[in-house]
Amino acid sequence: MPAYLDHAATTPLRASALAAMTEQLQVTGNASSLHTAGRRARRVVEESREQLARALGARPSEVVFTSGGTESDNLAVAGTFAARREADPARVRIVASGIEHHAVLDCVEHLVTHEGAKVTWVEPDELGVVSAEAVRAAISDDPGSVALVTVMWANNEVGTVQPVAEIAAVAHEHGIPVHTDAVQAVGHVPVDFAASGVDLMTVTAHKLGGPVGVGALVARRDAVLTPLTFGGGQERQVRSGTLDTPAIRAFAVAAQEAVAELDAEARRLVALRDRLIEGALDLGYGITVGGAWQPGDATGRLPGNVHLLVPGCEGDSLLYLLDAAGVECSTGSACQAGVPRPSHVLLAMGLSAERARGALRLTLGHTSTDADVDAVLAAIPTAVERARRASGWAG
Template identity: 75%
Template sequence: MTAYLDHAATTPMLPAALAAMTEQLTRVGNASSLHRTGRAARRVVEESRERIAKAIGARPSEVIFTSGGTESDNLAVKGTYWARRDADPARTRLVVSAIEHHAVLDCVEFLVRHDGAKVTWVEPTSDGFVEPEAVRRAIEQDPGSVALVSVMWANNEVGTIQDVRSIAAVAHEHDVPFHTDAVQAVGHLPVDFAASGADLLSITAHKLGGPIGVGALVARRDARLVPLSHGGGQERQLRSGTLDTPAIRGFAAAVVAATGALDTEIARLEGLRDQLLERALGLDLGIRPGGYWQAGDHERRVPGNAHLLIDGCDGDSLLYLLDAAGISCSTGSACQAGVPQPSHVLLAMGISEGDARGALRLSLGHTSTQSDVDEVIEALPAAIERARRARRATS
């Protein structure tokens, strides 16, 4: 068996992205140089910027290239916090959902420890939704103290999709900028930056079929940010560093290809996801879905996300047993793999620590097929039995 079901961690490069990046790798040129080869590289960067912006409903000038989602989140959160605090010393509070990726969570914790920031965590519902009214209540504790609201577009573990437009509207009622981590959304869901109302939006290439090591922060022209790095002043003086022209070209090709095939892929992956969940639950082995799930729904759950809670098992044991059977999957966020702690997302949703330890994330993508689903369902019973034996032996 060889079934790759960890597309939410990283997905294989799309052929168009691989071809574009490979071709550009044969060319020389620093996009900041003024000679002919430099100008040619700059043209590739700016054309790529235009293509990405058009695909996600943004202006080219709003696309700031970064090394990926983590840097984009850090620039959005730290950069906005510092800028808002500098303009108004009372703006020292962050309103953030409790189910964010660690690229946001750890950034917030850094500001709390080192910059005296305060944070109000917004708890989700038991299905993983961050309700706009909960965000409103958090802001209204002291509206004048809030520097930023940050709520992710789609959760990387349980796949829940948030009502970004409504949350952005709530933030703007109180003159607070809104950031959304859309790493799991762009290329998988319809994303329109302008229509969303977000002031800042983070994306990365390798989650949608582009290369690892490149991404973007989409920031409205009136967004005020303090840069994290200083040097050549590339990217609106907000992100210095020589631009990776080949990766940027591959990134743009991936965004165009992924968004162009969106309707077809949503329907295809939704069908595979629903079948995987229905068949897993039908095994009658104490399995239930994590997060909201209703067959045929791709507006409240990412089409390719299948999250299982399995009674009496440790997710790490299941992961290794399935890996031995040729199946790649995850227990949650790949950035936390190997850390023996239950998912903060599941705990925030009210799931007990014991149940949270039995979580398994199976994520589908553009290379997923019916055989991948078949192989997982075939391998699950034996893996669950052995994982339960292992837990009993150590309890």
């Protein structure tokens, strides 16, 4: 069996989620129907909504089910921008971090190109941290023009956890709503929607052991959103579409389980993560760590995130060589895999294009073991040497 170290892209379905989904797949019912089968499906959806809300520190009425993280990000960013600009035409500016996932970045760029939006990018420090003071400075240029602030909870490439509550407090001084993409955070670090102070939060099932194709936008009841899709208005009139009852049930079960075991699992993954990082550094080759890392720390960096910078190598070459050796990993965001250009995250952190090209992301999850770490450490030397020969690196 290959050693799977790409849990940040997607993690295996939990047995409990599979059982819950399989059970519901055998039952017919549209949650919008008024007959007995429809009411039964609606009950499953609403019980799942309550279960998911408890896991996220939210009210059930704040959970809007979607098809996943990308839809939730788009609804939060584009929907808020449209609603805010309609209420006040001066609200044309979006303040966004330069390390967002492309589900946010590309949505912002679309709004700039097609909807007259302006954007102020807030860059991180060299460890990938977007400070509240940097956000404050971006807002202060013209607070009355800002429609929305969006900063992810934890970065999908280097694993840096952001000071989301501090950022929300700064934005709220000016009455500006805040969105955070918490796709990588939920089930891996403590996430409490109410305590964070954010107005909108993106989550998805398949990063925490649920199925692909279902997610949620957690939106405060006073959050104003313009719908992006139109039809039945099933979810608070902001998201239309027949609800996927089996997937929603599995999502809630997976989220509850992931949150319940978070503390113990974080300690386990930190031990594996640190052994992998320290082992890779001990191999030599000039390998360094991308992002914030302190051995034993589960708060500043995601517990399962290992990001290595290998000089003299192309990340894609390393990926394919490791894959051939039975190690499955990534060079960064799965949505950008195969695109021969340096990561925008690493460039925003101040790395040179040359250094950023040698990036390798290895992410651990609920099925990871010491054997996976052993497999990576055994495969890296040959992969690095072959990748350097292919690149003609002189050292």
